[in-house]
Amino acid sequence: MYRYDQYDQAMVEARVEEFRDQARRRLEGKLSEDQFKPLRLMNGLYLQLHAYMLRVAIPYGTLNSRQMEALAMIAEKYDRGYGHFTTRQNIQYNWIRLEDAADALADLASVEMHAIQTSGNCIRNISSDHFAGAAADEVIDPRPYAELLRQWSSFHPEFTYLPRKFKIAVIASEKDRAAMRLHDIGIRIVRNDAGEVGAQFYAGGGMGRTPMIAPLIRDFVPIDQMITYAEAALRVYNRYGRRDNKYKARIKILVHELGAEEYIRQVEEEFAHLLSVGVEPPREELARIAAHFTDPPFADGPKTIDRSDPDFALWVDRNTHRHKHDAYVSAVISLKPVGGIPGDATADQMRIVARLAKLYSFDELRVMHTQNLLLPHVAIKDLKAVWTALDAAGLGAPNMDTIEDIIACPGLDYCSLANARSIPLAQRISERFAETGRTDVVGELKLKISGCINACGHHHAGHIGILGVDKKGVENYQLSLGGSEAEDVSLAKITGPGFDEDGVIAAVEKVTDVYLAARADGERFLDTYRRIGMEPFKEALYG
Amino acid sequence: MRILTGNDLRSGAVVWWNGSGWSLFVDDAVDVGDDAEEILAREEAARRVNVPYAIEASIDEAGHVRPAHIKDRVRALGPTVRRDLAVPTADKTGWDWVI
Numbered sequence: 001m002y003r004y005d006q007y008d009q010a011m012v013e014a015r016v017e018e019f020r021d022q023a024r025r026r027l028e029g030k031l032s033e034d035q036f037k038p039l040r041l042m043n044g045l046y047l048q049l050h051a052y053m054l055r056v057a058i059p060y061g062t063l064n065s066r067q068m069e070a071l072a073m074i075a076e077k078y079d080r081g082y083g084h085f086t087t088r089q090n091i092q093y094n095w096i097r098l099e100d101a102a103d104a105l106a107d108l109a110s111v112e113m114h115a116i117q118t119s120g121n122c123i124r125n126i127s128s129d130h131f132a133g134a135a136a137d138e139v140i141d142p143r144p145y146a147e148l149l150r151q152w153s154s155f156h157p158e159f160t161y162l163p164r165k166f167k168i169a170v171i172a173s174e175k176d177r178a179a180m181r182l183h184d185i186g187i188r189i190v191r192n193d194a195g196e197v198g199a200q201f202y203a204g205g206g207m208g209r210t211p212m213i214a215p216l217i218r219d220f221v222p223i224d225q226m227i228t229y230a231e232a233a234l235r236v237y238n239r240y241g242r243r244d245n246k247y248k249a250r251i252k253i254l255v256h257e258l259g260a261e262e263y264i265r266q267v268e269e270e271f272a273h274l275l276s277v278g279v280e281p282p283r284e285e286l287a288r289i290a291a292h293f294t295d296p297p298f299a300d301g302p303k304t305i306d307r308s309d310p311d312f313a314l315w316v317d318r319n320t321h322r323h324k325h326d327a328y329v330s331a332v333i334s335l336k337p338v339g340g341i342p343g344d345a346t347a348d349q350m351r352i353v354a355r356l357a358k359l360y361s362f363d364e365l366r367v368m369h370t371q372n373l374l375l376p377h378v379a380i381k382d383l384k385a386v387w388t389a390l391d392a393a394g395l396g397a398p399n400m401d402t403i404e405d406i407i408a409c410p411g412l413d414y415c416s417l418a419n420a421r422s423i424p425l426a427q428r429i430s431e432r433f434a435e436t437g438r439t440d441v442v443g444e445l446k447l448k449i450s451g452c453i454n455a456c457g458h459h460h461a462g463h464i465g466i467l468g469v470d471k472k473g474v475e476n477y478q479l480s481l482g483g484s485e486a487e488d489v490s491l492a493k494i495t496g497p498g499f500d501e502d503g504v505i506a507a508v509e510k511v512t513d514v515y516l517a518a519r520a521d522g523e524r525f526l527d528t529y530r531r532i533g534m535e536p537f538k539e540a541l542y543g
Numbered sequence: 544m545r546i547l548t549g550n551d552l553r554s555g556a557v558v559w560w561n562g563s564g565w566s567l568f569v570d571d572a573v574d575v576g577d578d579a580e581e582i583l584a585r586e587e588a589a590r591r592v593n594v595p596y597a598i599e600a601s602i603d604e605a606g607h608v609r610p611a612h613i614k615d616r617v618r619a620l621g622p623t624v625r626r627d628l629a630v631p632t633a634d635k636t637g638w639d640w641v642i
Binding site for chain 2: 095096341474
């Protein structure tokens with residue numbers, strides 16, 4: 001994985017000291033909150049319902065055991081012993097004190113981490129496929145390209161004050177495991193017929209109050225022009241994005257209002273101009289970065305798994321993913337125990353995960369956008385030992401991509417923007433399906449819950465989506481069906497009038513009843529919904 | 544009644560105006576009547592509290608202060624899903640009225 005060079009380290013350390021001085025002036029009363037707010041946000045420090053919240057960037061979700069141990073230490077030293085992994089592959093701490101924030105950032109810097117650009121109208125953390133570098137189906141490891149984009153976008157003077165926040169995802173396989181087309185810019189690394197590596201660009205996707213799927217804007221950009229093309233796409237947005245209305249300021253609105261064709265024309269014009277100027281980093285820089293992402297020394301070993309323990313066999317079936325080396329798998333560490341808080345991990349759990357990464361996964365870990373963790377390279381011979389340790393730590397739930405693997409934003413329990421709670425719904429739904437044994441019967445079903453229209457819980461992309469709203473001071477939940485953030489991307493449609501908390505849980509059961517009664521062989525919930533349409537579900541819910 | 548709330552500058556903790564300062568406990572909140580704007584301006588200018596604001600509330604039969612809006616009721620006690628991290632309260636029925 002990428003390691004900081006002297007310039008990276010110096011920049012991050014300088015930023016910590018700058019923030020230390022800003023926080024000191026705020027605490028001494030020399031800065032007002034209006035003056036201080038943009039400064040703290042540039043360093044990932046929010047003010048939420050109960051306390052300050054620190055959002056730490058985990059570039060494309062990749063980290064090592066030393067970094068995970070540092071995250072555990074920060075949870076204990078500065079917070080309340082836990083952290084929350086997010087849908088953008090970051091971690092958030094919910095109880096940071098302002099007077100401790102600079103020290104926490106300094107501890108992060110000591111392990112090559114920071115919270116820069118995790119807030120504000122800038123280019124945020126670059127996200128990627130959590131199986132990058134391990135998946136059998138990828139064209140190439142996308143992380144060197146994600147890292148190049150990270151370096152280009154960090155402190156980019158032209159893109160520090162964009163009309164609105166800007167999120168980029170990079171993948172390199174046909175399978176989309178990063179919600180790529182629901183980002184401001186989505187990039188798929190591809191090979192053309194000549195075998196050359198290039199970047200396929202999508203622009204104008206997003207969730208939030210106006211969900212949109214990003215259209216393709218360029219089928220193939222030669223890889224040594226990728227940054228130039230990204231700069232052109234951003235420059236057109238920065239020039240014409242709506243700054244008069246924050247609800248219309250995302251690039252998706254610009255692409256929609258201009259029309260994809262006109263946006264593409266302007267980007268191509270800018271691209272041609274930038275090519276003549278020469279903004280692309282030298283190829284040697286990409287080569288330098290790529291050298292950090294060479295394969296670890298995989299060794300041949302057993303390729304079959306002893307399935308005599310049924311609990312282990314179930315976990316293997318649900319939580320492991322095919323690896324490009326046939327003596328290895330990628331192992332998903334579920335942060336979704338039945339009745340638990342999606343994405344939360346205690347400091348002790350983080351340390352256990354770090355130890356397992358060091359022992360069994362070439363010191364590598366990933367944060368998944370589904371709010372789980374991943375050991376990307378586990379030898380099949382070690383898999384039982386890994387599962388045994390995870391299970392003992394409450395991290396062995398066998399539920400990847402099932403209805404228990406719920407994405408849920410922090411909601412009204414933590415977030416100052418939320419209108420309704422998300423977490424209790426996730427807890428009750430996972431309990432209900434686990435108790436009744438229906439999780440296994442239902443199979444793959446991606447349920448996603450957001451506590452407000454900002455859609456941090458990705459409800460638009462859920463096979464079943466739930467949106468919490470405020471109905472005259474009372475929590476109310478809208479149900480939607482048919483969304484997907486994968487390669488078969490689609491936006492969920494609202495079923496009809498909303499429900500109270502008990503009602504929406506019953507409604508989820510009803511729609512799964514409809515699915516089970518109607519499904520054909522091998523159909524997922526989403527497949528059945530697409531085949532039979534909304535009406536049978538509405539009939540069951542409201543008929 | 545109208546009460547004032549905000550977040551403590553140093554810790555970010557939720558605080559309530561008790562008539563002479565800021566308390567961690569919602570039950571300490573006092574009715575500020577028509578003085579809200581004056582107190583808010585004074586306290587924020589003195590950098591004693593972060594983004595304070597006035598809200599509607601009521602007092603129940605047992606004398607406990609109940610913010611009117613669900614968001615402020617959640618703020619008063621802490622995350623409903625982590626009651627082990629809640630603000631200590633003598634109000635044994637506290638969680639019954641949050642939601």
